[in-house]
Amino acid sequence: MNAKRYLLAGPCLALALAMMAPGLATAKGGDVPNWQPVASEKLIKLPANYLKKSLDHDFARSALSAAIQDTDGEIGLKGQTLEDLRGAIEQAEGELAVELRHQFLAQKREYINLMKRKADLRQRHMETKQRTLERLLKKLSQEKGAMTPVRVQLVAQQQQARERFQGSLAKVDLSVLAVSAVPESKYAQEYATNMGAVEQLVAAIRQHPMNAQGEMAGGPATKGDFIRQMLADTQAAVAILEQEQNILGYMAKLVALDAMALSEQVMDGQLTDSDIPVTASPAAAVKYFVN
Amino acid sequence: MTSKLKIVLPLAALLAATSLAAPVQADTLANMERERALLIETMLDGGMTPAERHVRLESGQRRLLDLERMVLRDDKLTGRNTPQVLRAFANYDLTFLVHASAEKNRTMADTWLAQLGLSTQSVMSAKRGRR
Numbered sequence: 001m002n003a004k005r006y007l008l009a010g011p012c013l014a015l016a017l018a019m020m021a022p023g024l025a026t027a028k029g030g031d032v033p034n035w036q037p038v039a040s041e042k043l044i045k046l047p048a049n050y051l052k053k054s055l056d057h058d059f060a061r062s063a064l065s066a067a068i069q070d071t072d073g074e075i076g077l078k079g080q081t082l083e084d085l086r087g088a089i090e091q092a093e094g095e096l097a098v099e100l101r102h103q104f105l106a107q108k109r110e111y112i113n114l115m116k117r118k119a120d121l122r123q124r125h126m127e128t129k130q131r132t133l134e135r136l137l138k139k140l141s142q143e144k145g146a147m148t149p150v151r152v153q154l155v156a157q158q159q160q161a162r163e164r165f166q167g168s169l170a171k172v173d174l175s176v177l178a179v180s181a182v183p184e185s186k187y188a189q190e191y192a193t194n195m196g197a198v199e200q201l202v203a204a205i206r207q208h209p210m211n212a213q214g215e216m217a218g219g220p221a222t223k224g225d226f227i228r229q230m231l232a233d234t235q236a237a238v239a240i241l242e243q244e245q246n247i248l249g250y251m252a253k254l255v256a257l258d259a260m261a262l263s264e265q266v267m268d269g270q271l272t273d274s275d276i277p278v279t280a281s282p283a284a285a286v287k288y289f290v291n
Numbered sequence: 292m293t294s295k296l297k298i299v300l301p302l303a304a305l306l307a308a309t310s311l312a313a314p315v316q317a318d319t320l321a322n323m324e325r326e327r328a329l330l331i332e333t334m335l336d337g338g339m340t341p342a343e344r345h346v347r348l349e350s351g352q353r354r355l356l357d358l359e360r361m362v363l364r365d366d367k368l369t370g371r372n373t374p375q376v377l378r379a380f381a382n383y384d385l386t387f388l389v390h391a392s393a394e395k396n397r398t399m400a401d402t403w404l405a406q407l408g409l410s411t412q413s414v415m416s417a418k419r420g421r422r
């Protein structure tokens with residue numbers, strides 16, 4: 001009879017799970033695989049719709065992503081084991097049923113551990129992504145913030161100069177080039193030739209579907225809008241993850257209660273089979289004294 | 292492998308496109324300033340015959356015309372608030388001498404002197420004296 005084992009194992013399992021349950025949301029492994037994206041200038045320069053793809057691609061190549069996938073695979077296998085054990089328990093009787101229930105509880109505990117590990121990894125992923133997006137947003141706003149009054153004035157002057165130049169281009173050509181005996185320069189000739197090609201290419205780029213500006217509800221989105229939207233999505237995922245961890249906590253508590261119930265059930269059975277005499281009351285012994 | 296390529300290839304193409312777009316380092320403004328200085332020197336050179344000056348100015352003007360256009364079309368200069376760029380765009384007439392002169396149907400010397408506050412009238416009315 002393995003009853004003693006269950007008497008010990010049941011409460012231990014319950015205790016382990018009960019201790020784990022409240023700490024699920026904050027528990028972290030010591031040696032957890034990492035993902036270290038860099039909020040580089042290149043990432044900022046990428047078009048908005050490519051930013052997400054680039055981040056996702058970088059994550060897919062990380063050790064953290066591999067660990068999540070591995071854990072996912074283990075969870076799938078563990079789910080299958082639980083399903084098999086549940087079927088076996090329904091058909092088993094007596095001591096085998098108790099043994100299988102114990103196994104079932106142990107496997108459930110492992111399943112919860114795996115789910116907790118996956119949740120921790122996903123939380124790490126979301127937190128890292130959130131930090132990266134925040135850094136990107138900060139860099140983006142720094143770039144905009146670098147427009148000091150002097151620089152704003154300079155850009156305005158440059159704009160005016162270009163407009164004035166464009167406006168007087170034909171007149172300048174006429175007055176300088178027509179009068180001059182020197183032939184048109186190589187720069188002027190090649191610039192005019194290249195300009196036609198450049199205009200064609202620019203038109204093709206403008207019409208290219210991959211060049212389309214990201215759209216959000218309410219109109220076209222800027223890069224800042226897009227990053228803020230990604231940040232909001234990540235925060236929503238973190239909130240959902242916390243809710244999932246609460247669910248895991250409840251699952252762990254339920255397994256702990258099941259373990260205690262199994263332990264008590266085994267203890268009750270053992271007490272019933274015991275040779276220890278039931279303590280009798282004096283009233284029960286009266287028959288020995290009355291003739 | 293194919294899914295990796297699907298992501299890697301466009302990214303690589305995009306990054307290659309942005310790196311290809313990086314312009315060749317050439318300080319257009321410095322080149323223009325140098326050419327303009329030489330042209331002004333030619334204008335003021337008293338040791339030259341008028342015909343010689345005319346020939347030199349004409350060829351110099353063509354070179355400066357191209358250089359001015361290079362500066363005006365140079366996107367690298369947009370928003371670059373170095374003292375040189377700030378000074379250059381603060382006064383169009385003085386910096387883009389060929390364009391400003393042609394626009395006003397004046398000679399480069401006239402435009403330049405006018406920008407410095409020197410006119411025939413002011414020179415003629417000037418008196419010799421001690422400061």
